[in-house]
Amino acid sequence: MTYHRTFATTTRVLRQLIRDHRSLVLLLVMPSALVGLFAWIFSDQKMVFQSFGAPILVLFPFILMFVVTSVTTLRERRTGTLERLMTTPLGKGDFIGGYAIAFGLIASLQAIITVAFAVWVCGLDVAGPVWGLGIVAIGNALLGTSLGLLASAFAHTEFQAVQFMPMISFPQVLLGGFLMPREKMPDTLHTISNWLPLSYAVDAINGVTRGESWTYIAGKLGIVLGFALVAIVLASLTLKRQTN
Amino acid sequence: MNPRKNSEYMSPLPPTQNNPAVLIDSLRVNRGATKVFTDLNLVIPRGNITGVLGPSGSGKTTLLRAIVGVQRIQGGTVSVLGQPAGNAALRHRIGYATQEASVYPDLTVIQNLHYFAHILNVSRTDVDRVIEAVDLQGQIHQGVSSLSGGQRSRVSLAVAMLGNPDLLVLDEPTVGLDPVLRADLWNLFRELASNGTTLIISSHVMDEAMRCDHLLLLRNGCLVAQTTPAGLLTETEQDNPEDAFLALIRREER
Ligand SMILES: Nc1ncnc2c1ncn2[C@@H]1O[C@H](COP(=O)(O)OP(=O)(O)O)[C@@H](O)[C@H]1O
Ligand SMILES: [Mg+2]
Numbered sequence: 001m002t003y004h005r006t007f008a009t010t011t012r013v014l015r016q017l018i019r020d021h022r023s024l025v026l027l028l029v030m031p032s033a034l035v036g037l038f039a040w041i042f043s044d045q046k047m048v049f050q051s052f053g054a055p056i057l058v059l060f061p062f063i064l065m066f067v068v069t070s071v072t073t074l075r076e077r078r079t080g081t082l083e084r085l086m087t088t089p090l091g092k093g094d095f096i097g098g099y100a101i102a103f104g105l106i107a108s109l110q111a112i113i114t115v116a117f118a119v120w121v122c123g124l125d126v127a128g129p130v131w132g133l134g135i136v137a138i139g140n141a142l143l144g145t146s147l148g149l150l151a152s153a154f155a156h157t158e159f160q161a162v163q164f165m166p167m168i169s170f171p172q173v174l175l176g177g178f179l180m181p182r183e184k185m186p187d188t189l190h191t192i193s194n195w196l197p198l199s200y201a202v203d204a205i206n207g208v209t210r211g212e213s214w215t216y217i218a219g220k221l222g223i224v225l226g227f228a229l230v231a232i233v234l235a236s237l238t239l240k241r242q243t244n
Numbered sequence: 245m246n247p248r249k250n251s252e253y254m255s256p257l258p259p260t261q262n263n264p265a266v267l268i269d270s271l272r273v274n275r276g277a278t279k280v281f282t283d284l285n286l287v288i289p290r291g292n293i294t295g296v297l298g299p300s301g302s303g304k305t306t307l308l309r310a311i312v313g314v315q316r317i318q319g320g321t322v323s324v325l326g327q328p329a330g331n332a333a334l335r336h337r338i339g340y341a342t343q344e345a346s347v348y349p350d351l352t353v354i355q356n357l358h359y360f361a362h363i364l365n366v367s368r369t370d371v372d373r374v375i376e377a378v379d380l381q382g383q384i385h386q387g388v389s390s391l392s393g394g395q396r397s398r399v400s401l402a403v404a405m406l407g408n409p410d411l412l413v414l415d416e417p418t419v420g421l422d423p424v425l426r427a428d429l430w431n432l433f434r435e436l437a438s439n440g441t442t443l444i445i446s447s448h449v450m451d452e453a454m455r456c457d458h459l460l461l462l463r464n465g466c467l468v469a470q471t472t473p474a475g476l477l478t479e480t481e482q483d484n485p486e487d488a489f490l491a492l493i494r495r496e497e498r
Contacts, residue, residue, distance in 0.1 A: 004362065005362065012359040080342040080345075081347065084403070242330060244316050
């Protein structure tokens, strides 16, 4: 892995995104629009937005980054550019790292916009620091990016890649404590939820809104990032210089 | 269908043979359920243009992929510039353009070239050189997706030429181009070869055979002949490469 090749890849991926105005707007604005809609629906029941608004903040970056990453890397596998890159000195780590950093940056921007909108426009109450929400949202966007990189290895078409999204996210939404606290689930489901990364993201973000200690939040977020790291390592293992 | 039985139709190789650009021995490749090569043996000399010709599906792309080291192989050896194919030391010495233009459609011409130049550690003056060589100075700020098919494949070719690689592997670079552009590109290939670059160029258009120095004729994953354009015509007693190829196949089937 070399610093300048990773960085060149990051720049190239960002240039591609910047030239695609529509996708960029969708990435940066859509989460805020959906948070706003959610707040509006429950404008008479402030408690609902207070308890579910924050978990939703981590869900959007996860889903969007998953889809964007898996589709773009899959396109690269399919159009021959990856095949060409594999004949050059570009390392697999440069490729995966370049993508992860580029989408990580976009995800951070997205998280800042969405959190600011939720807190200052929609009036989400947080006991802890507001930037704590941002950190957890960024961590979760990185999780989406790394799982997207991994998923693109198992899809043959963009159509398949998009369908991985509900497969990966719906069970985690149901079990991760978005709809119902995990402690109140049947024991088996609670145990399963302990193995899902989004559960820890929800714990972390609820920790921030409740004003939990930093060690609690960092512990939960650490688990989310651990999952992301494992997915990135697996993704670079699935990337082969030689294919059939 | 043992390709070796055709050796009687094969001309002696040029003297560069003792230090060939590519040496393939008993290559076996499966792609999905297709056995593309069962026992392929061939030599490609250095410093000139070798044409890989054969009908669609004959294994041209698979052969080029094996040479640049991205094809998983089931057996045999492929050695390129004295190293096993795919060796890290070769990654600065080979330029490869896939059959489909392998550049980013959502970037401009110059953005594509700058990215690959960074990857290869190549200077900006070299970027200018390759753009001029493929005659795309007027399009450098145009998005690749808005280029014509021929322009797009020239961007892909320009990327392959970055850093003056010792070996250029081009998969059907002239397909779908008009005759003028095709002639221009062949002049460019000739110029590169006269500067010492080894070029391996595939085509399914037999006419292009006459522009090469050395020919590999493929059919159904078998090497039908390893010859020169002149050799091909005299051996088969034909006056154009298309008929010569047919004559070879008929002889083989007899
Ligand atoms: N990804 C693949 N999976 C299965 N079979 C393939 C694949 N790619 C090529 N083939 C088969 O391998 C053979 C050789 O293909 P190819 O090397 O692309 O030929 P050419 O480039 O001469 O048209 C063909 O029969 C083709 O159908
Ligand atoms: Mg082909």
